[in-house]
Amino acid sequence: MFVSFEGGDGVGKSTQVVLLARHLTAQGHEVVVTREPGGTPLGLELRQAVLHGDDLDPRTEALLYATDRAHHVASVVRPALARGASVVTDRYLDSSVAYQGTGRDLGADEVERLNLWAVDGLLPDLTVLLDLDPVVGLARLTGDPDRLESAGDEFHRRTRQAFLDRAAADPGRWVVIDAAQAPDVVAAQVQQRLAALPRAGVGA
Template sequence: MRGLFVTFEGGDGAGKTTQSSRLADWLTEQGRTVVFGREPGGTELGQAIRELLLHGDHVAPRAEALLYAADRAHNVATRVRPALERGDVVVQDRYLDSSVAYQGAGRVLDGQQVRDLSLWASEGLLPDLTVLLDLPADALTHRLAHRGGFDRLESEAADFHERVRAGYLALAAAEPERFLVLDATRAVDELAAEIRERVAALLAD
């Protein structure tokens, strides 16, 4: 069996953790070996970087992009590539598209430069499928308020999150074969079923 790399993207509060966990559980039930992770924070080094990025003091935009890339380089080298080479399925909450959307569009850095940095860090590894859970910024703010507590990025102003959303949608439009864009306001079970259907088709190819 060949490996498969599936990533979940979207704004904070869009449901990435819920849907990625559901997919990982379903794949396990199907007899697949699943490596489940997140960025930042999928490794011990990444957890330290995550703490700096999400719960530390101000980080300059370019330094922020470099820290995410450092986390990604280590995560891909030590967890993702070895798993794919074993034929496992890697399901991950966030990957390089997050950097392009958040640091590129959100921080108003050059999106292509941010993408190139991530591709260099990951040695060119792209997901087989990226599930984009699209949620309007006002709905996102409402969900985060009910969840309680905001990290450094979640607490950014509404226009930041609007830019991030627009950045994601632009990425999906540029690579429609890789992205599955779903309305994150739909029922959780409906979304999970559609994601399973797409992943099952990829595994069958």
């Protein structure tokens, strides 16, 4: 199966990725844990450029994310799914639709088309939206903020709403979970939703 975690900065995606991977491993799955950007050596270079490098215009930013995603899917995600592993990723194409499409005002539909082309139509079996007031999420962060974390309150409000709108439009793929809850409570809710997935053809 293929599971992605989405949401704003500081909502606990990395924690939940690890908790779900442990849960799936305990069930006997081979689990590949990854992230975007940065799930490959090339992705690490692109991550540095797009999040911490020189200022980028919005279209360049969107194209770099799509480049990372195309390579990530071709070299990590699809091979893992093909051999029967489960893939759990911290962010996927919905982040680009929310952040670049809506947050950067490039157009959600246009950015979605670009990224669906980049991944040859591959979507997760389940996308977990960890929803939290962006002011609360950003206050949880430590260290120097990256380019997106520094984009301002209005930007983060737009991206949060974009995530919520996408989840509402496709409830079969998405589950929205209140990220203000304790991590173990969130993890239990993720596992409950995952257990309801049909297994036939998962990850195909």
